[in-house]
Amino acid sequence: MAEKPEIDEVTGTETTGHVWDGIRELNTPLPRWWLWILYATIIWSIGYMIVYPAVPLISSYTKGVIGYSSRSEVALEMKAAKADQKVYLDKLETASLEEIRTNPELLEFARAGGRAAYNVNCSQCHGSGAQGSKGYPNLNDDEWLWGGTVDAIHYTISHGVRNDQDEDARISDMPAFLKDGTLDKAAINDVAEYVLSLSSGGSDKEAAGRGKAVFAENCADCHGENAEGVADVGAPALNNAIWLYGGDKATIVQTVSYSRGGVMPAWGKILDAVEIKKLAIYIHSLGGGK
């Protein structure tokens, strides 16, 4: 490197002394506005480090003089949001389900909250669109095992089905007719044909005719004389298009032979009362509510 910086003739700028294949590198100074911005940001960063949390230490970090933390900021925002919601939450707490349902403002709030609660707590079994699956009821349709009024839905959510958490849980107990030895395979085949004839129409009219008597003797007590279902005992209607476990003959034979029984937790033990209300309103508004 030369002692005295060389001056490039064309531009009048100093060179760095680096030469590649006769090409000399100019030592062009940085634009002043650029430098000033750099200095300004350096000064700013010093101030920032004093005021805000900045330097990582072994087990902690420097806290900054104003004690800011993004966590506490979020906590504040959550608190503010909770306070905003409180107006509605208080109303939801005191209002009856029927009052909530007929007040558009409360209905909208409850549905939005219910949807969030549904996605967190219910969608695992009933599906993200509440469309259900085999053994898990579809909540959009108008068939309800335990009743489709908003109060009935509220009860079912609160106490659950066939669980041992809640004494008041919905319990029904369909016999396993083959396993218990109550009916033989032929009778079960007949009653399955009969049930099919009530909805989609079975193929074997003769068997269905025999099955009618079997049904009246063994099934009508719970499912109703015309298989219309009895919500009080959780017995589903068998004369319509909706089947929880499947409406083909093999599935019906399986159901009659070995019984069925799903389980649902008692959400009243897990969620608070307002949350349960929101869920009941939301489920009821999905379209099948009565």
Add this chain to the structure above:
Amino acid sequence: MGEAYRAEKVDAIDAEAVNKKENREQRYKKRVKIHPKGVHGTYRALKWWMIVVLLGIYYVTPWIRWDRGPGAPDQAVLIDFVTQRFYFFFIEIWPQEVYYIAGLMIMAGIGLFFITALFGRAWCGFACPQTVWTDLFMVVERWVEGDRAARIRLDNAPISASKILKRCTKFALWLLISVGTGGAWVFYYADAPTLAIQLFTLEASPIAYITIGILTFTTFSLGGLMREQVCIYMCPWPRIQGAMMDEESAIVTYRVDRGEPRSAYRKGETWEDRGDCVDCNQCVAACPTGIDIRDGQQLECITCALCIDACDSVMAKIGRPEGLIGYASLAGEARRDQGEISSIRMFRSRTVIYLALWSFVGAIMLWTLINRADLEINVLRDRNPLFTVLSDGRIRNGFTFKILNKSPEQRTLVLSVEGLAGARLKVVGSEDIAESVTPYFTVKPDRLHSFRLLVSAPKEVLPGETLDIRFVLTEINTRTKATYDSLFKGPEK
């Protein structure tokens, strides 16, 4: 730099173009301050009018009132972020209609191309906010510190009480204008009379003060301090304009054929064997970007046309015809050299195409604006689940249904669905609307209403998995209709 008038030579002054062509060889040069000299003339007068009109529009517009009835703002031009509306006199635009704004921007762009093709950088010289505010700041400067010669003297003078006083007065006035500029801006976003009071009682929102602060800073620094630097170094327009201009564009031009050879002129001398340019440098002294127009077309020239006024007043004094510097096109000059008539050709393919494009976009805008529906529906199908089978075998689809009532009146509407035999509609949350074929709604003025809608139909009407259906919303009184095409889905067959 002294300002020695050479008395015997007509109007000649010592002025060097700081951005003179031959000074531009270096890539970077320290800024040399420009002291533009005041001129009088046609273009100066035109520019005064432009300043008055443009600033007038800017400052007065937010204060114009426009009655829209109760519940709606009575400000003629208002960008309302809170209710998400843009009001422009009789027009009210919703956020989903920003294409009107896009259309306006396109029209402004093509309009700018058109003007540039015709008159070069007329926008830069007359209408650009940078030029308008710089002009305003220069008026203040000239009024406080005097014209060119006085300002140069003041710049070179040592610090004294009067210098400090003059500088402070100038900066204070500039600051006042700057605050006023920012202050006027915020009135477009809120009710102006209310906000004006709030601003003074310190009750306005922090955003208003921050906006005013930022615009004060930019106005002061761009209009007062940076001036021609903005046009020469910061603005992209001088780089783009070359594409819109051609040799027929009228630009500010020095007539070389008439002016050269230039030399100083003493009264009574003959005009034989010399050009009309008396080398008085008045055009250079007047130039706000510090160039010598006699060097020809240059990037720095914003065609403010002040050199035309400066030159014309000298020509009048020495009894030569005006227009040594004037609007001319390069092709026109070439034609004159050939002995033809030099004229500005306005009708040529480029200008016609720009104008046609501009009119086309304008016509589309006008058409959409005239046919703008004040009632719209938007329907979103539920995707999860796609459909629900009901106990009686009917198929049900769920929809989120939005009604946009853009009129200032409450409306009663009836909803029906076409193309779906035996359809039953139900609106969730409206118990008074029982499951029916045609539910009715009451929607409040100027609002968007969102409903959840359940449509069910017998399985038999579905020919396959899907069926095209159409929602029709009809207003009971006027029979105004809005439609939306959607799908009805059922199980696989």
